[in-house]
Amino acid sequence: MDQERDLYMLMLRRMMLIREFEENVKQLVQRGELVGMAHCYIGEEAVAVGACAALRDDDYITGNHRSHGHPISKGGDVRRAMAELLGKATGYCKGKGGSMHLADFDIGILGESGIVASALPVAVGAAMGSKMQGNDRVVVAFFGDGASNQGACHEAMNLASIWKLPVIFLCENNQYAVTTSFKDSVADAMAMYEVTTEAVRRARAGEGPTLIEARTYRYEDHSEGLVRILRESYRSEEEVAAWRERDPIDVHSQWLVEQEIASQEEIEEVRHDVAETIAEALQFARESPYPEIDDLLTDMYADPLPVYN
Ligand SMILES: Cc1ncc(C[n+]2csc(CCOP(=O)(O)OP(=O)(O)O)c2C)c(N)n1
Numbered sequence: 001m002d003q004e005r006d007l008y009m010l011m012l013r014r015m016m017l018i019r020e021f022e023e024n025v026k027q028l029v030q031r032g033e034l035v036g037m038a039h040c041y042i043g044e045e046a047v048a049v050g051a052c053a054a055l056r057d058d059d060y061i062t063g064n065h066r067s068h069g070h071p072i073s074k075g076g077d078v079r080r081a082m083a084e085l086l087g088k089a090t091g092y093c094k095g096k097g098g099s100m101h102l103a104d105f106d107i108g109i110l111g112e113s114g115i116v117a118s119a120l121p122v123a124v125g126a127a128m129g130s131k132m133q134g135n136d137r138v139v140v141a142f143f144g145d146g147a148s149n150q151g152a153c154h155e156a157m158n159l160a161s162i163w164k165l166p167v168i169f170l171c172e173n174n175q176y177a178v179t180t181s182f183k184d185s186v187a188d189a190m191a192m193y194e195v196t197t198e199a200v201r202r203a204r205a206g207e208g209p210t211l212i213e214a215r216t217y218r219y220e221d222h223s224e225g226l227v228r229i230l231r232e233s234y235r236s237e238e239e240v241a242a243w244r245e246r247d248p249i250d251v252h253s254q255w256l257v258e259q260e261i262a263s264q265e266e267i268e269e270v271r272h273d274v275a276e277t278i279a280e281a282l283q284f285a286r287e288s289p290y291p292e293i294d295d296l297l298t299d300m301y302a303d304p305l306p307v308y309n
């Protein structure tokens, strides 16, 4: 029970970490301190946190353009993530990747990409690697409802099925691809944990891939700083408010209290601790140096470059 309690409290903590991290990101964009695009995951936290709770450290994940939450759910370091967003040399990709390129091979975070659906074939490749090496590592590929329309998505799923690869395709159906509605839902963290645990069991047992569709919702605009016409043209304030009523952090907190796993005070302690952790990460990122000009091309190409005849 202690182990289970630790896991459920860790899930709460990680959801809160993502929320606090991105509340800061929103402000950094507004102040012009964070340049470029930043796509927030606020409202969707249960999906990544619940799914990653079912994984081991040496299992893999891939993400997309909306992927601050995925590495945090896998146990990533919020300091290195924040530094990467601010373009600092202490960031996950030494400040050269930014918001859409967080990777940490040590804990199975294979990377993310702003090219919609492009990480699905990468996930299938990693799953093929697991199979060829004879280990039982599974891969979770996070992608959106919009990405499900891309050819690369279907090609990746087809190959994974034919080769019975240990990959879980996790579609985060947040109802919209930018402003295009999917129509018509809720992923709570425990439901995600349970369904992913079963998919992981199947994958490790050699039974092949699973497709999970998590119905979820993003509270924020497609990306920070989006022009007004794109903000207001496709959904109503009432729709957003209705989704906020079933907030994943509130749902999980309530469940913890109802099950007598944690008290309200303990939940508030986690919230307080998370706020301190993120504030400290931001300070770390701000105080970190930018990469040196001499390092511009370091890590960009294979070294040595392969020679093809
Ligand atoms: C191949 C490609 N086409 C179009 C885009 C522009 N684009 C960026 S995000 C996005 C919507 C993706 O929607 P979805 O997969 O549902 O993810 P969400 O943003 O909802 O999390 C589009 C069309 C892109 N980055 N890459």
Ligand SMILES: [Mg+2]
Residues within 6 Å of the ligand: 144, 145, 146, 172, 173, 174, 175, 176, 177, 178
């Ligand atoms: Mg979407």
